[in-house]
Amino acid sequence: MDGSENQASQPARNFKQSRLREPTVSAGGLAEWSDSQQNSRIQSAIPAPPGCKGIKREIPQPAPQPDAKRKPLAERAAEYAPKPAMAAANPPRTGIKGQTLPAMSQLKQPSRITAPAPASSTSSFAKSFGPGRNTVSDRPVTSKSNGRPGHGRSRSQAPRPRTAHDHRDEDHYGDVSTSSAWDVDGRVDTIESQFKELKDMVNTTLTQKKGDEDAFEMAKSRVLELEDYRKKLEERHDRLKDELDAAKDDGRQLRHEMDRQRWDHIRKVDDIERRHRETADDLSRQHRTAVEDLSRELGQLKEQETKEHQQRMDALTRHYQQELEDERQRRDRETQEIRTRMSNEYQDMDLALQRKDREVQELGSRVETLRAELERERSLNSSLQTNISELSASNTTLEAKINSLKSHVEFLESDSKAQSDSFSSMEARLQEALRAADEARQKLIKEETERRVLFNKYQELKGNIRVMCRVRPTLTNGEGEEAKISFPDDKTSAEIVLAGPEERSSLGAVSRKNYPFEFDRVFTPGTQNEEIFGEISQLVQSALDGYNVCIFCYGQTGSGKTYTMSSDDGMIPRATHMIYDTITKLKEKSWEYTMEGCFVEVYNEELNDLLTPNERSSDGRPKRLEIRHDEARKQTAILNCKSVQLNSASSVERMLQEAQSNRSVAATKANERSSRSHSVFILKLVGENSATGERCEGTLNLVDLAGSERLKHSQAEGERMKETQNINKSLSCLGDVIEALGRGSGHVPYRNSKLTHLLQYSLGGNSKTLMFVMVSPLETHLKETLTSLRFATKVHNTHIGTAKATKKVKGQEA
Numbered sequence: 001m002d003g004s005e006n007q008a009s010q011p012a013r014n015f016k017q018s019r020l021r022e023p024t025v026s027a028g029g030l031a032e033w034s035d036s037q038q039n040s041r042i043q044s045a046i047p048a049p050p051g052c053k054g055i056k057r058e059i060p061q062p063a064p065q066p067d068a069k070r071k072p073l074a075e076r077a078a079e080y081a082p083k084p085a086m087a088a089a090n091p092p093r094t095g096i097k098g099q100t101l102p103a104m105s106q107l108k109q110p111s112r113i114t115a116p117a118p119a120s121s122t123s124s125f126a127k128s129f130g131p132g133r134n135t136v137s138d139r140p141v142t143s144k145s146n147g148r149p150g151h152g153r154s155r156s157q158a159p160r161p162r163t164a165h166d167h168r169d170e171d172h173y174g175d176v177s178t179s180s181a182w183d184v185d186g187r188v189d190t191i192e193s194q195f196k197e198l199k200d201m202v203n204t205t206l207t208q209k210k211g212d213e214d215a216f217e218m219a220k221s222r223v224l225e226l227e228d229y230r231k232k233l234e235e236r237h238d239r240l241k242d243e244l245d246a247a248k249d250d251g252r253q254l255r256h257e258m259d260r261q262r263w264d265h266i267r268k269v270d271d272i273e274r275r276h277r278e279t280a281d282d283l284s285r286q287h288r289t290a291v292e293d294l295s296r297e298l299g300q301l302k303e304q305e306t307k308e309h310q311q312r313m314d315a316l317t318r319h320y321q322q323e324l325e326d327e328r329q330r331r332d333r334e335t336q337e338i339r340t341r342m343s344n345e346y347q348d349m350d351l352a353l354q355r356k357d358r359e360v361q362e363l364g365s366r367v368e369t370l371r372a373e374l375e376r377e378r379s380l381n382s383s384l385q386t387n388i389s390e391l392s393a394s395n396t397t398l399e400a401k402i403n404s405l406k407s408h409v410e411f412l413e414s415d416s417k418a419q420s421d422s423f424s425s426m427e428a429r430l431q432e433a434l435r436a437a438d439e440a441r442q443k444l445i446k447e448e449t450e451r452r453v454l455f456n457k458y459q460e461l462k463g464n465i466r467v468m469c470r471v472r473p474t475l476t477n478g479e480g481e482e483a484k485i486s487f488p489d490d491k492t493s494a495e496i497v498l499a500g501p502e503e504r505s506s507l508g509a510v511s512r513k514n515y516p517f518e519f520d521r522v523f524t525p526g527t528q529n530e531e532i533f534g535e536i537s538q539l540v541q542s543a544l545d546g547y548n549v550c551i552f553c554y555g556q557t558g559s560g561k562t563y564t565m566s567s568d569d570g571m572i573p574r575a576t577h578m579i580y581d582t583i584t585k586l587k588e589k590s591w592e593y594t595m596e597g598c599f600v601e602v603y604n605e606e607l608n609d610l611l612t613p614n615e616r617s618s619d620g621r622p623k624r625l626e627i628r629h630d631e632a633r634k635q636t637a638i639l640n641c642k643s644v645q646l647n648s649a650s651s652v653e654r655m656l657q658e659a660q661s662n663r664s665v666a667a668t669k670a671n672e673r674s675s676r677s678h679s680v681f682i683l684k685l686v687g688e689n690s691a692t693g694e695r696c697e698g699t700l701n702l703v704d705l706a707g708s709e710r711l712k713h714s715q716a717e718g719e720r721m722k723e724t725q726n727i728n729k730s731l732s733c734l735g736d737v738i739e740a741l742g743r744g745s746g747h748v749p750y751r752n753s754k755l756t757h758l759l760q761y762s763l764g765g766n767s768k769t770l771m772f773v774m775v776s777p778l779e780t781h782l783k784e785t786l787t788s789l790r791f792a793t794k795v796h797n798t799h800i801g802t803a804k805a806t807k808k809v810k811g812q813e814a
């Protein structure tokens, strides 16, 4: 039977006696059970399916047997049933016993009293006690007298709970004591009815007990069932365990089998591989043998073929030789015949030719005769014409003579004496004028010599190294912000003041420092090349006078060096034009000049000829330019360098163009190259005075230096690095040379760079030097500009010794 059905049929069942692990249920019965409690019982009662999780569920233990010493309530109630009078007669005793029941009832029914045992009955039962007998304080004592500890005891000690009707028993005591305390019959009736109720209760309890026993039995059977199930499960577990062990054994065997098969397989694979190798070896052996056999056969076949071929060739050769011989003989015969025929024809032709020759000779002699006749006729004709013209001329002359004679006769006929006097005075005056002119010429030559002396003295006084500054204008293509440059002194035009970069003080004030510089001359951005040349023309004159002159432009890239030096109206074309003009003028003073020019560049410490850049020596190597100094003449020559005779201004222009184009060829970007090399235009001027016997030899060097800002750039690599190092080196060597000259040092380090070595006689004692420091007007170039101006100031402060002209008068040193 199902547990739930059992419960439904026994609503008043007391679970305290069963002690099963089920929720504690009050004596109220089924009406007080919650659904969850019922469900839990249903779940526990249903046997779990075999093999499910329920196997692990705790099997409920049989409830312990109730305390045997304790008398069941029904028995105790039965003891009182036949003696209702005693209850009235001996109220304290009955009261004690009666007092135990509600206490027990309270133990069994902790919260509620259900319909069969309503609170009203308890309260009416309580009414049977006399006043003061059933106080709250007595109850725990009675309960304790039981001597059993229990969980219900603590509840009895707590303040009594309200009944199901939500009022305490004590609430009625007042009523009992006041209304019916001494109504014995009423009380007996009440007690009897109460007893009857009690009896019903006992019966109910007995029924409950029976139900409990049934439940107990059922639980027991359930336990047995579960035991069986457990056993089954254990059996199943053992069976499964056996199966697992068997499966493990199978697995082991399978693994073993697998290993064995793997080893078999590996062995087989090895065998196959070995067999395969052996087969391959056999095959390759067979192949080798076959190849050897074949090659042997091939060799034999080849030999045989060669022999057969040779035989065939021999047969063919013989055959063809025979044929050739036959053909040759046939041809010989034919040739013989042709020769015979030809000789006959030759003979015929010879005869015909001789005949023709004779005819030609005859014709030639006839032509000669005719030509001679024609010539004779022509000369006759011309002589006749000459005669005619001579005759007409002589006729005219004769006519003129006749006329003059006529006039002479007339003159002679007039005053002939006066005429002859005037003639003689005129001749005397002419002689006088000639003598004066000669004297004036002599004076002029003397004055020219004196002018030269004075001019050079004036130059010396100005100093042999002069520095001029030129600021180029801003270009119109929006180059950038202009630097703050001022020119304070209009009169001397020798000062320039540069506002330095912005400086910020610790207080945040922005200021600019002024940097004043002073040079021999400062040219403002508006100055034209013409005015610049006006300043340097005196130096060009000095070169004509036999001095070595060096004019160089120094400054950063883009500051205007090339513009100043080599542009169409730059210093080089202007200087050459001036020289031509001067030479022409000097011719009147008996000076004859020859002018020779060469153009070189110093690039990477190598001299390159810009007029013949690709010229090679006889051994095919590029011609190496070598510097040669003539100590006595204080002149420098460059070996293997093309030197051009400059007879006219146009030849100078041609030379400049050629140099420029060669410079462009040498580098893809001519501008870049111009920034990275020094170009030197060398003009040699040799003058001789036929009147005075003077001879002078001067050199004009016009140098466009490489961009000075390269001094700082050091991030370059490879070729660029070499270039940078060389530019740095040569520019600092130039500074060293100027400094050494200024100090009057015995040793001047000319040889430290190609540039200074080349300009040795144009820098220092025997020369006049002019440096142009070129200035860019841009703010971005400010630092470079300051560096350039400082360098120029150093040069300007250097005093170099007196210059000397290389001049000779025939037979004596200058």
Ligand SMILES: Nc1ncnc2c1ncn2[C@@H]1O[C@H](COP(=O)(O)OP(=O)(O)OP(=O)(O)O)[C@@H](O)[C@H]1O
Pocket: 471, 472, 473, 475, 525, 527, 555, 556, 557, 558, 559, 560, 561, 562, 563, 564, 671, 672, 674, 675, 706, 707, 774
């Ligand atoms: N005085 C001037 N008036 C007008 N334009 C000028 C003047 N000076 C220079 N320029 C212009 O400025 C530019 C740079 O000048 P230039 O090529 O002569 O500089 P640079 O110093 O020779 O440079 P690099 O070292 O690269 O050869 C050119 O376009 C040139 O025409």
